[in-house]
Structure formats: structure tokens, C-alpha cells
Amino acid sequence: MQVPILKQGGVLIATIQAALSDADLLELRTALVQQVVRYRSSGVIVDVTAMDVMDSFASRTLLEISHIIRLRGAATVIVGIQPEVAFAMVQLGLTLEDIPTALDLEEGLAYLQQKARSIN
Amino acid sequence: MASDTQILITSDKDVVTARQQGRAVALQTGFSMSEATLIATAISELARNIVSYANQGSVTLKPVHGSNGASGLTIVASDSGPGIADVTLALRDGYSSSGGLGLGLPGVRRLMDEFDIASRAGSGTTITITKWLP
Amino acid sequence: MQREKNMLTEPVTQKNRAVELTRNEPKLELLRELVAHLRQNRTLLREEWVARIAEARLLTAMTQEEIFAEATSVYDSYVAALETGTFEALQAYARNLSERIIPRGVETHEVVGIVLLLRDVLARSLFAKYQTDFEKLNRILDAYEPAANRIANTVAVGFVQERERVIRQQQEAIRELSTPVLQVRERLLILPIIGVIDPQRARQLTEQLLRAIRTNRAKVVVIDITGVAAMDVTVANHLVQTVEASRLLGATVIVTGLSPEIAQTLVTIGVDLGKMNTVGDLQGGIEQAERLLGYKVVNPEQGPGEGR
Numbered sequence: 001m002q003v004p005i006l007k008q009g010g011v012l013i014a015t016i017q018a019a020l021s022d023a024d025l026l027e028l029r030t031a032l033v034q035q036v037v038r039y040r041s042s043g044v045i046v047d048v049t050a051m052d053v054m055d056s057f058a059s060r061t062l063l064e065i066s067h068i069i070r071l072r073g074a075a076t077v078i079v080g081i082q083p084e085v086a087f088a089m090v091q092l093g094l095t096l097e098d099i100p101t102a103l104d105l106e107e108g109l110a111y112l113q114q115k116a117r118s119i120n
Numbered sequence: 121m122a123s124d125t126q127i128l129i130t131s132d133k134d135v136v137t138a139r140q141q142g143r144a145v146a147l148q149t150g151f152s153m154s155e156a157t158l159i160a161t162a163i164s165e166l167a168r169n170i171v172s173y174a175n176q177g178s179v180t181l182k183p184v185h186g187s188n189g190a191s192g193l194t195i196v197a198s199d200s201g202p203g204i205a206d207v208t209l210a211l212r213d214g215y216s217s218s219g220g221l222g223l224g225l226p227g228v229r230r231l232m233d234e235f236d237i238a239s240r241a242g243s244g245t246t247i248t249i250t251k252w253l254p
Numbered sequence: 255m256q257r258e259k260n261m262l263t264e265p266v267t268q269k270n271r272a273v274e275l276t277r278n279e280p281k282l283e284l285l286r287e288l289v290a291h292l293r294q295n296r297t298l299l300r301e302e303w304v305a306r307i308a309e310a311r312l313l314t315a316m317t318q319e320e321i322f323a324e325a326t327s328v329y330d331s332y333v334a335a336l337e338t339g340t341f342e343a344l345q346a347y348a349r350n351l352s353e354r355i356i357p358r359g360v361e362t363h364e365v366v367g368i369v370l371l372l373r374d375v376l377a378r379s380l381f382a383k384y385q386t387d388f389e390k391l392n393r394i395l396d397a398y399e400p401a402a403n404r405i406a407n408t409v410a411v412g413f414v415q416e417r418e419r420v421i422r423q424q425q426e427a428i429r430e431l432s433t434p435v436l437q438v439r440e441r442l443l444i445l446p447i448i449g450v451i452d453p454q455r456a457r458q459l460t461e462q463l464l465r466a467i468r469t470n471r472a473k474v475v476v477i478d479i480t481g482v483a484a485m486d487v488t489v490a491n492h493l494v495q496t497v498e499a500s501r502l503l504g505a506t507v508i509v510t511g512l513s514p515e516i517a518q519t520l521v522t523i524g525v526d527l528g529k530m531n532t533v534g535d536l537q538g539g540i541e542q543a544e545r546l547l548g549y550k551v552v553n554p555e556q557g558p559g560e561g562r
Contacts, residue, residue: 019140022132022168053139053157055164056224079504083464084157086502090495092161092227095502102504103471123342150419152426154461191415253422254454 003028005035010042011112013105018050025061032065036072043112044069047105049080059094066099075115077101079108125181127167129199135167138179142195145181149193150253159193159251162231165224166197166247174201174244184250192233192252200244207239284397289337291383292376300329303368303375310371312364316355324351328409332372336401341408348412356413356420365413366406373402426458435466441473442543443505446536448481456492463496467503474543475500478536480511490519497530506546507531510539 003024006013012035014028032044046062048054066076079102081089089095102108125145127138142163146156163179170177177199184194204210210225225247229235232249239245292299304325307313313321327347335344352365380398384391436444445463467475477496479485485493497507508531512520520527533539 019136021136022171052143053160053164055161055168056227057164057168078502081502082157083461083468083499083503084154085161086464086499087154087461087495088158088161088231089502090498091158091231092165092224093230094227095498101502103468103473107471107473107504150415150422191418253418 003031005031007035007039007041008109010040010116011045011109012036012039012041012043013045013047015047015049016051018052020051020058022057025058029061029065029068033068033072036069036074041074042116043074044076045105045108045112046076046078047080047108048078048085049082049104051080051082051085054081054085054089054094056092056094059089059096063097063099075100075112077108077111079104124183127179127181128176129167129170129179130176132168132171135164135171138167139164142179142181145183146193146251149183150191151193151251155251158231159195162228162249163195163197165228166195166249169224169245170197170199170201174199177201177244186252190252192250194234194248194250196246196248198244198246203241203243203245204237204239205241207237210239211237281397284394285336285339285401288380288394288398289333291380292333292336295379296329296333299375299379300325303329303372306371306375307368310367312367312371313360315359324355327351328369328372332376332405335405335408336398339401341404344405344408345412348409349416352413352416356417362410362414362417366410369406369409373406376402435463437466437470437472438540439544439547439549441471441547442540443467443470443472443475444478444536444540445475446478446481451482451485451489453488453492456489460492460496460499464499464503467500467505472505474506474508474546476508476510476536476539476543478510478539479513479516480536482511482516483513485516485519487519487523490516490523490525494520494523494525494530508533508539508543510534510536 003014003016003020006015012032014032016028032046035041036044044065046065051058062076062078069076077100078096081101100111102111125141127134127141129135129138139160143156143160146159147153151159167179170179177197180196180198182194182196184192186192211229212226225237228247228249232251234248234250236248237245238247304321307321307325316324328351331344331347335341355365377395377398380394381391384394434446436446438444443463443466445459447459451459463475463477466472477493479493493509497509500507510533512532512534517527520530531542533542
């Protein structure tokens, strides 16, 4: 199952669906990296609003995505983690370390804009 | 008393099925959305281990009743894969997602009320976890 | 025979239906005959049952029409369960029924009562039908009793579970009302914690806070623990988890009122206090929150909303 990736200016927005398998996540990682390179994006937003569960594999993969994309000079923001999912994650010990997070797409875009401004 | 649900795990798609079913049964048993998500997350970890290390196995969801009348859900994740040679190491809590040999078992144990693991190198693994309604 | 009866009235988790069916092969024929009899005499037996319900003054919270409608459904589900030997449909129906009648104030003893009355009404009709053939009556009852008992069990348990679920929901709602997460400014929430916190309350506070962050789109949360005397390791862990979980929702947490004792507890569980955002008192915490949100422009070069 393909995760839809939209391009909005210099930002790529990937919207994850609920029934995301491990293979789908790995596909997403590849697709995002390819597109960051192709479009020279400055930011990536991964919207996990519909994600029912965030387990260690998902969290590891998101960390990988963020690190690879950072090597390309772009920032990643994870948005839309649901309260119940966040709760489960921290109990499992998953904190997404240093990846920026925001409440939703709007906040995520605002964060990226603000970051771009402060760089310039 | 609801009956057991068994999900065969052979691919990563089954991991998704197992956790979705797990969430549904948890809600039916009476757990809140938060608790059901915890249970679904634990199931996701265990089911994935089966796919990664044993190629195939099963996850069984069993609604249970405790001796004091409490209701709960027991999940048995079982496979006849290579087994875990050092169970103690697997349960070592590094408090990071890669603690415990990357199997996520310390985390799963934290999420549930009861945790039992039976495993021997060469003869498979069975993990039994239970969560009770408060 | 004795052993089979006990097996059928034990909780389902220990049952193996396939084994049960092979052991009860000869009973299937009898059950079929029995089910046919119950279907043929449906109208009569249902009427008698409804009369007995009224006599026993059960279901007084419901009208005659409602009782009749439910009685019909229960009767049919009962017979279907006897016929198929499977109880999932009955269980689902029991839950459904409970969902409807619990708000009406129907109590457990009433539900158990009416199911037992139905069992009796049906048993008596079997006595009447087979009274001339004692041996056959015995065999029919051997087939009927275990199944009837299990039906009563299924319905009663279904009702009780549903009731417990409703009670839990209500308790949750009450707890929510009595634990305020305050919105003082746009995007700023305050959670004052007072008194003794047990792990369950701590967990509940966390859930409420996270939901409030989402609802209010909060970017900063001030958790004030000035009023908390002491915290054990479990609760301290919850506090740390709350800070981390809030972060995942895009909110920064400022902890205020941290006493030296609690600071010590946090250090004990491995928290790097240098990384945790702490301020001495609530007022100071709110001021810092406002700064983070850009309400007070400290430095003309900082734009609004500068915060992460």
C-alpha cells in the first residue's frame, strides 16, 4: 500500500493510513528520500494522525527517515500523534528522541516556516 | 464468556491484523481506548518478533476472568522458531527502544500486568501477557 | 453423564467445543426433537413466561409492550442457542439487550430471574410432554439441562459485564469532571496537582492532559506540583512520561513547585533534571510559558511564536 506524498512548495507531506505494515513503512522511507532529493525539499512532514499504533519498528523507521533526510539538509516533523498512541509510546520507552513533533499539519507547517525564517 | 481468537502470523500484514483484532477484542472486553492502544502496541511488538525471527507463529487473544471476578485479556504469542538463547538478556531494560536485544520485550512487560516467557534455543518461544481491567 | 454436565457448566475458556460435540453425539437427536417442540409451542410458552415474569414482579421498569418484544427476542435466541450449540449470537444479543435495559434501571437479579423463569417454563413443558415416557424424559433433560444452564450463565455474565462497563464509564466521567486542566491563555494549559497521587490517578491525569492538549491545541503546559508532598518512584515515572508524551503532541512542559524531595526522587529514577524544564513556582512558570508563546516580546529580533 502506497503512502500518498504531497508536495507543497518546499515541503513534502506524507499522510500515513492506519493499516500500515512494516513493508509499507520501508517503502515510505525510500520514497521520501528519493523525493527530497528530486525536489530539493527543505522539509518533510509525516502525518501520523491515522496511525493506530506506534511501536518500536515504526519509531525506529521514523528516526531513520529523519536522520537520512537531515543529511540531505532537510528537516522532518512528525505530526498528529494521538493522545492514546503517545501514552503507549512513552510507556514502551519510545520517545522519537530528537525529531521535532507538532500537534497537526498546520502546526507542523508553521514550525517549518519559522525554522526557515530563523535560518535566513 | 467470549471465545478465543487466533491469528496466524506469517507476514508483516498479519502483524497489522493481529493488532487491529487485539484492539477490537480489548474494547469488547471493556478496556478504554488508551488501554486498548497499549494492548494493540504490545501485540504489534510480539507479532513482529514472530515474523522477524521465526517466520511463522500465532497470536491468540483470550478473554479471561480472574479468581476475584476481574475481567481481563490474555494474549499468547507463540512460535516454533529458533528460540531465545538468553532470556535474561532479552528482558534487560536499557530503557531505549533497542534495549533487550531489540525485541522490545522490556517495553511490553512494562505495558502489561502479567508477563511470562518460555523460550529455549532451538525449540521456539511462547510469550503470555495479561492485562486486567482496573 | 455427571462429568459431561459439569463440563458444560464450566466457563468457556476451558471448553473445547469439538470434543463436546463428539461426546454428545446421541444427544444431538434429542436436542433437535426438543428444539422442534419449543418452536411449535412458541406462542403458548412465551405467553406463560411473560405471565410468570409479571407474577414475580420483574422488569417493572418496562412497559408490557416492551416486555413482550424483548421476551420474543430472548425466547428465539434461547431456542437458537439450544439448536446450534453455539453461544456467540446469544452473547451478542445479551450485550445488546443489556445496553438497552441498563439505562432503564433494570437490575441484575431481574435479568437472572427472567432467564431462570424461562428455563423453568420450558422444563415444565418438557415434563408435561414426556410424562408418560420416564426414560425418555430423563434423556431429554440430560440434553436440555446443561445447555439451559449455560444459556443462563451466558446471559447473566453478559449483563453483568455490560453493567460493569457502564459503571466504569461513569466513574471515569466523574473523575474527569473533578480534575481540572485549566486553559488560562490560548495555547497554554495549567495542570495543578494537589495531594496524594496514586498510580491510577497519575495515569488518568496524563490521559486527560494529553486529550486537553489536543482539544485546546496547547503549545505549552505548566504542571504545578507545589501541592504534592511526596512522590514514589512509580508516580515520578508517570510525571516523566507525561512530559515526554506531551512533547510528542508538540507541547512543551514546564514543571513548577518541584520540592527538593521530589527532585531527589526524579534523580533516583535517572531523570536528567537539566533537561527537564523546571521553574520554582507557578507564577514563574506561567511567565516563562508566556515568553515561550511570544506574548511578551523580550528581544525585538524575536518574532511571535518563537518557541521551540
